[in-house]
Amino acid sequence: MTILATEGLTKRFPRVTALDQLTVAAGEGVTGLVGANGAGKSTLIKILLGLLPASAGRASVLGMDAAVQGLEIRRSVGYMPEHECLPPDVSATEFVVHMAQMSGLPRTAARERAADTLRHVGLHEERYRPIGGYSTGMKQRVKLAQALVHDPKVVFLDEPTNGLDPQGRDEMLALIRRIGTEFGISVLVTSHLLGELERVCDHVIVIDGGRLLRSSAIGELTQVTQAVAVEVEEGWEQLARHLTEAGEAVAVEGRLITVQVRAEDTFDVLRDAVCDLDLNLVRLEQRHGRIEDVFK
């Protein structure tokens, strides 16, 4: 089932073209939307929510036209904005209950759902305290809870890992994965880090300057991005030569050798090469693809 689709979607602002002839589609599960800052990710989300009119082209969510059925779309969609959006003087519980009511849930149902959702995002006793005293990680959880409280069919998460420390980032990504699988809610999640989305997405859409660079299932993408970085103490030129002779694709950046993984035995060739040459291995790590690497 198609969750969202755009066709020749264009959005021009007085000074900048945010989206340029964008045609994409996303199905169920977790879809990543990757692009640098200013690539048009947030603009796309606003158009999909029916909050911003497109200059040209069409956009639809769950089969509803964003230009005319914004209200119906917003009934079935949850939205977590990139920026801070929480009032400091109310508690998380009060705020999430209020937001559930704004989505049309009766008060008792809103209370129940708010308690459930806050528990799912991992906010416990602190949910009764004013939001003003929360850490960034807790605030992100509240923002996520308000997007889920009305049990939407789809959620749009705009940079949910922004400002989080590595542990908070991991927890947020795990939560997003759970939303997409266990909760059965389709997710559109934006980020400027492809590596981050690789871990949770089924499908990735990459846009740059408002244009589509690539849209593919995660399997295809990681195959392209699979590379291994090798660092040895001395003799890296020797190693590079050896590997090239063995038929591997090698790139040298300073002391760092990047080897493209062409098949499983690339790893064996690499290991044997290091042993045969009797080199001191410093580092051997999987290279997370960066947008630039994939689309060079």
Add this chain to the structure above:
Amino acid sequence: MTQPTGVIHDIGYRHYDGVRLTRGYAATALALNSLRGAFGLGRTARSKIIPFLIAGTMLLPAVVSIAVMALLKEQGLPYSGYAVTMQAVLAVFLAAQSPYLVAPDLRFRVLPLYLSRPLKVIDYVGAKFVALVVALFLLLAAPLTLMYIGELLVELDTPVRTSEYLASLGGGVICAVLLAAIGLALASFTPRRGLGVAAVIAFYMFTLAASGVFFGVFESENQQTAAEWSLLGNPFFLVDAVQTNLFGTEPSNGTGYPPGIAPAAITLAVIALALSALYLRYRKAAAA
């Protein structure tokens, strides 16, 4: 030793398949929430001080008036002039609470969350406006009603002033609508609450001073008509003029107002202007 009485089960994520109500329900919930907030209910103890103090001050003359009726068996305060007499108190409430209703949502950027739900800009603005209108009306209607109940119970020789009471409630509605429109329009232009408070109080002081000065000048020149017109610059006298011309109550300025529908037309124009400014402000904020 106590035995554990319950076990927590992780029942996983549950979907919601209950009712989803309409925009109207959401807007009503927002209005109610804002109305409670305007009186500090559901907020910190500190934010209750000003609204409660103001509500108490508004009731004070009514209580004194009842005491006068009961003890001296004399006619109490006139209903029709209550808003004019208490205008400074109402203005302080307007200045203190209209920024509360709109500024935090702009400052902390909660507005995009409201608009990402099945609500339209007009629902949001309408809910805030209705909340402030009701708050102001309650503030005015409570002492009037208290006084009326007092008058019914005291049993004076003079007839009960029911029609004047009702006319004053009517005037109260007009007053609440006019003040709320002006207050919200001014407050919504800045996300900073302090600035909003200052803007609203400055607006009131300006109209008060300007209409007072013009009134004095024209009065000393013996231009009675011009003097009466200049009083309409103060929103409270403007509403009193509408009330006088529409419901036939006594004018509370001591001299009288320009007759006819002119005051009502001015009131409507000001309300329309303020509400349009408010709506346009939010339409712009919604697109950003």
